[in-house]
Amino acid sequence: MTTLLSVQEINVHHGQLHAVRDFSLDVNDGEKTAVIGANGAGKSTLMRAIAGTHRPTSGRIFLRGEDITDLHAGRRVEAGIALVPEGRRLFRSLSLEENLLTGTYRKRRGTWSLEAIFELFPWMKERRAKPVARLSGGEQQAVAIGRALLSNPDVLLIDELSLGLAPSIVARIYGMIPRVVETGCSVLFVEQNVAQALSVADRALCLLEGRTVLTGVASELERSEVEDAYFGVAHGRGGRKERNSDADS
Amino acid sequence: MQILDALAQGILLGGLYTLFAVGLSIMFGVMRIVNLAHGDFAILAAFLAILLVGETSFPVWLVVAITVPAFAAIGYFLQRTLFQQSLNSGPLSTLLVTFGMSIVIQNALLEAFSANPQRLDVGQLATASFPVGPIAIPYIGVLGLMLAILCIVAIELFLRRTATGRMTRAVSDDPDTARLTGANSRHIYGLATGIAFGAVAIAGLLLAARSSVEPTAGSMRLIFAFEAVVIGGLGSLWGTLVGGLSLGVVQTLVAHFDPSSSILAGHLLFLLVLAFRPQGLIPARSL
Numbered sequence: 049m050t051t052l053l054s055v056q057e058i059n060v061h062h063g064q065l066h067a068v069r070d071f072s073l074d075v076n077d078g079e080k081t082a083v084i085g086a087n088g089a090g091k092s093t094l095m096r097a098i099a100g101t102h103r104p105t106s107g108r109i110f111l112r113g114e115d116i117t118d119l120h121a122g123r124r125v126e127a128g129i130a131l132v133p134e135g136r137r138l139f140r141s142l143s144l145e146e147n148l149l150t151g152t153y154r155k156r157r158g159t160w161s162l163e164a165i166f167e168l169f170p171w172m173k174e175r176r177a178k179p180v181a182r183l184s185g186g187e188q189q190a191v192a193i194g195r196a197l198l199s200n201p202d203v204l205l206i207d208e209l210s211l212g213l214a215p216s217i218v219a220r221i222y223g224m225i226p227r228v229v230e231t232g233c234s235v236l237f238v239e240q241n242v243a244q245a246l247s248v249a250d251r252a253l254c255l256l257e258g259r260t261v262l263t264g265v266a267s268e269l270e271r272s273e274v275e276d277a278y279f280g281v282a283h284g285r286g287g288r289k290e291r292n293s294d295a296d297s
Numbered sequence: 298m299q300i301l302d303a304l305a306q307g308i309l310l311g312g313l314y315t316l317f318a319v320g321l322s323i324m325f326g327v328m329r330i331v332n333l334a335h336g337d338f339a340i341l342a343a344f345l346a347i348l349l350v351g352e353t354s355f356p357v358w359l360v361v362a363i364t365v366p367a368f369a370a371i372g373y374f375l376q377r378t379l380f381q382q383s384l385n386s387g388p389l390s391t392l393l394v395t396f397g398m399s400i401v402i403q404n405a406l407l408e409a410f411s412a413n414p415q416r417l418d419v420g421q422l423a424t425a426s427f428p429v430g431p432i433a434i435p436y437i438g439v440l441g442l443m444l445a446i447l448c449i450v451a452i453e454l455f456l457r458r459t460a461t462g463r464m465t466r467a468v469s470d471d472p473d474t475a476r477l478t479g480a481n482s483r484h485i486y487g488l489a490t491g492i493a494f495g496a497v498a499i500a501g502l503l504l505a506a507r508s509s510v511e512p513t514a515g516s517m518r519l520i521f522a523f524e525a526v527v528i529g530g531l532g533s534l535w536g537t538l539v540g541g542l543s544l545g546v547v548q549t550l551v552a553h554f555d556p557s558s559s560i561l562a563g564h565l566l567f568l569l570v571l572a573f574r575p576q577g578l579i580p581a582r583s584l
C-alpha cells in the first residue's frame with residue numbers, strides 16, 4: 049500500500065488558541081482511519097486544515113507526494129480531497145439535486161455520478177427537486193455525503209457524521225462506507241462514539257487538546273484504553289506508548 | 298386619458314429604475330455588499346461613452362459594445378482587489394470603501410467634464426415615439442424596460458441553469474461550505490460584481506441617452522435603486538423589477554397631480570413597505 053495523504057508536523061491556530069499541535073498522519077490507499085477525541089480536542093480544526101479552509105501555521109500536507117499546503121480549498125477538491133463538514137451544512141436555497149451537483153463543480157472523473165448516488169440512496173431520486181430544509185437530519189447527512197462523493201475524491205473526510213442522529217440511522221449511513229472504499233477512496237472520519245469508530249475503522253487515533261495521544265490498529269485497540277486517552281487519563285505511560293508511531297502499525 | 302399616459306410613462310421609467318437596481322441587488326445578494334458608489338459607476342459609464350463618441354468616429358452601438366464589457370471587466374477587477382480587501386475586514390469597511398469611491402468618482406468627473414449636464418447622442422431614438430391609442434410611447438422607454446427584463450431573464454438563467462450560476466447561489470448561502478465543494482469564492486464574487494457592473498453600465502448609458510446627466514447625478518440614482526431593491530424584496534431579481542416599476546408608477550402618477558411631491562411619494566412608498574412588509578413585495582429569492 050502506498051501513502052495517499054501525508055500530514056507532516058502541522059500546527060493550527062485559532063488566533064492565540066493552539067488547536068492542533070505537531071500533528072502528523074499518513075493515510076494509505078483504501079484505508080479507513082478514525083479520529084477520536086472529546087469536544088474541543090481539535091478534530092474539526094484538523095479536518096478543515098486538511099480540506100484547506102483553515103491554513104496551518106506550520107507544517108506541510110502532501111497528497112500522493114505532492115505538496116498541497118498552499119492550495120486553497122477549491123483546488124484541493126480538484127486534487128482529490130472532499131470534506132463532509134460538521135453539521136452537514138447544506139445550501140438551504142438549493143434543491144436536493146442542486147446540492148448534490150455542487151459537488152461536480154471541479155469535474156473530477158470517477159465512479160460517482162448523480163445516478164450512482166441515487167443508487168446508493170434510492171429515496172433521493174423522487175425527492176430531487178425538493179428544498180433540503182424539509183429533509184430529516186439523517187437524510188441531510190446523506191445529501192452532504194453524496195455531495196462530497198460527487199467530487200470523486202481520493203480521500204473522503206467526514207466530520208461527525210452521527211451528530212444529532214439516532215443510532216439506527218447512524219449505523220445505516222456508516223453502512224455505505226465499504227461501498228465508498230471499494231471505489232478506491234480512503235476515508236478519514238471523526239467520530240465521538242468510540243465503539244462505532246473502532247468497528248468501522250482500520251486504524252484509529254485519539255486527539256487530546258490538539259495532540260495525538262494514541263494511535264493503533266482499530267481491532268487491536270482496547271475500548272477502555274481509547275476512552276482513557278479520550279479523557280486524558282494517563283495510565284502510567286500506557287496511553288502514550290504508540291504516539292505518532294503510525295508507520296509501523 | 299392623462300392618467301393612463303402617466304401610468305404608461307411610469308412603467309417605462311420603472312424599467313430604467315430596475316436596470317439601475319439589478320446590479321445593486323446582485324452585489325447585495327451574493328456578497329452582502331451595499332455598493333454606495335453604484336449610481337456613480339453608472340454616471341461614469343455614461344461619461345466615458347460620451348467621451349468615446351466625442352473623440353472617435355465610432356457609432357453609438359460600438360461605443361455601447363465597448364463600454365458595457367469594459368465595465369464588467371472593471372467590476373471583476375475591483376472585486377478581486379479593493380472590495381475583497383474590504384470584505385475581509387468586515388461589513389462596515391465595504392460601506393466606507395464604496396462611499397469613498399463615490400466621492401472620488403464624482404470629483405474626478407467634475408474635474409474632467411465640468412458640472413455641465415451632457416448627454417449621449419443617440420439621434421432619433423432619444424425622442425421618437427409611437428402612438429398607442431391616444432398615448433405616445435417613447436421608443437427609448439420601451440428599450441429600457443425590455444433591457445431590464447432581458448437582464449433579469451439572462452441573470453436568472455445563469456443562476457438556475459449553469460454550474461457556475463448554481464455555485465454562485467451556493468456561495469451566497471454559505472461561502473465556506475461552497476469552498477469545500479470546489480468553489481473559488483473570490484472568483485465567483487468577481488463574476489457577480491462583473492455582472493452587476495455590466496448592468497449598471499447599461500443603465501448609465503440609457504439614462505444619458507434619455508436626458509442629460511451631470512457628474513453628481515449618481516447619488517439620486519443610488520437612492521432610487523436602493524428603494525427599488527427594498528420594495529421588491531432583498532435578493533429577489535423579479536422583486537427588483539416589481540420594485541422598480543412600483544416606484545416609477547407612483548412617482549409619475551403623483552407628478553401628474555403635483556409635480557413637486559413626486560420624489561417624496563416614492564420615498565413614502567419605500568417607507569411604507571419597510572414598515573409593513575419588510576421582506577418586500579416579492580419575497581421569493583433568486584440569491
Ligand SMILES: Nc1ncnc2c1ncn2[C@@H]1O[C@H](COP(=O)(O)OP(=O)(O)OP(=O)(O)O)[C@@H](O)[C@H]1O
Pocket residue numbers: 062063065067085086087088089090091092093094134
Ligand atoms: N472559529 C473558531 N475561532 C476560535 N476558536 C475556535 C474556532 N473553532 C474552534 N475553536 C477552538 O478550537 C478548539 C478546537 O475546536 P474544534 O472545533 O476543532 O474541536 P472539535 O474536536 O471538533 O470539537 P467538537 O467535538 O465539539 O466538534 C476549541 O478549543 C475551540 O473552542
Ligand SMILES: [Mg+2]
Pocket residue numbers: 091092093134207208
Ligand atoms: Mg468538531
